[in-house]
Amino acid sequence: MESRGRVRGVLVECPDAGAFAAALASRLGELIDRALTERGRAVLALAGGRTPFAAYRLLAAQARDWSRVSLLATDERWVDADHAHRNEAEMRRAFEAASGVHFVPLVPAKADGAPNAEFAEARLVDLDAPFDAVVLGMGGDAHTASLFPGSPGLDSAIDPSSAGSAFVVTPQPLPPEAPHARITLGLARLKRSHARILGITGDGKRKVWQSVLDAEPSADRPIGLFLHDAAAPVAVYWSP
Numbered sequence: 613m614e615s616r617g618r619v620r621g622v623l624v625e626c627p628d629a630g631a632f633a634a635a636l637a638s639r640l641g642e643l644i645d646r647a648l649t650e651r652g653r654a655v656l657a658l659a660g661g662r663t664p665f666a667a668y669r670l671l672a673a674q675a676r677d678w679s680r681v682s683l684l685a686t687d688e689r690w691v692d693a694d695h696a697h698r699n700e701a702e703m704r705r706a707f708e709a710a711s712g713v714h715f716v717p718l719v720p721a722k723a724d725g726a727p728n729a730e731f732a733e734a735r736l737v738d739l740d741a742p743f744d745a746v747v748l749g750m751g752g753d754a755h756t757a758s759l760f761p762g763s764p765g766l767d768s769a770i771d772p773s774s775a776g777s778a779f780v781v782t783p784q785p786l787p788p789e790a791p792h793a794r795i796t797l798g799l800a801r802l803k804r805s806h807a808r809i810l811g812i813t814g815d816g817k818r819k820v821w822q823s824v825l826d827a828e829p830s831a832d833r834p835i836g837l838f839l840h841d842a843a844a845p846v847a848v849y850w851s852p
């Protein structure tokens with residue numbers, strides 16, 4: 613436990629990417645097994661992007677009854693199910709070893725027409741209990757999930773009085789590595805979890821994380837809306 617900025621929280625510093633993946637997979641495995649023991653079921657919302665995927669592959673190799681585990685992305689790109697930028701598709705590949713695990717999509721298999729959150733909301737109706745774990749990532753602009761600073765849709769997605777759990781956010785500008793509108797879980801839904809974890813790697817992201825802690829919470833740095841909430845602490849996993 614250590615104090616950073618004005619926030620107390622857990623920081624797990626790992627010496628390298630392998631140790632980061634192992635530590636994250638181990639913690640997620642503990643959280644899943646606790647949920648299975650206590651509730652007979654586990655539901656996790658997992659970051660997409662790139663950073664956590666080695667951890668997901670290690671997690672998937674752990675032995676347990678995966679048929680009682682459901683996974684969804686914290687956010688999804690408005691693309692078809694087989695698109696290379698679809699977070700869910702990448703997760704399905706990472707969890708191939710986890711026989712029987714369930715995936716809850718946030719976007720229809722054919723992402724036709726204007727992006728909308730109706731499909732996601734319909735899937736989330738059955739997942740009203742707190743998540744067992746939420747894994748967040750963070751971009752260099754301090755976005756998390758698809759809560760992109762300064763983007764259309766952000767205000768509703770971070771407003772605790774907004775109805776619903778899922779929102780359309782269109783990053784502005786569109787990130788070159790995944791230039792798509794997004795469906796993201798909102799701030800309140802992401803916080804409603806038995807555990808919140810942020811996974812980041814590299815000195816650049818560590819500096820962003822520290823600068824967010826040192827600043828007042830603001831919609832300009834959406835990850836700070838989690839990191840500054842003492843009522844919903846975030847464990848941070850980091851490696852160079």
Ligand SMILES: O=C1O[C@H](COP(=O)(O)O)[C@@H](O)[C@H](O)[C@H]1O
Nearest residue numbers: 659660661662663749750751757
């Ligand atoms: O677009 C996204 O970016 C963030 C960060 O991704 P990373 O590749 O820098 O780890 C990710 O957490 C989010 O789920 C994803 O859709």
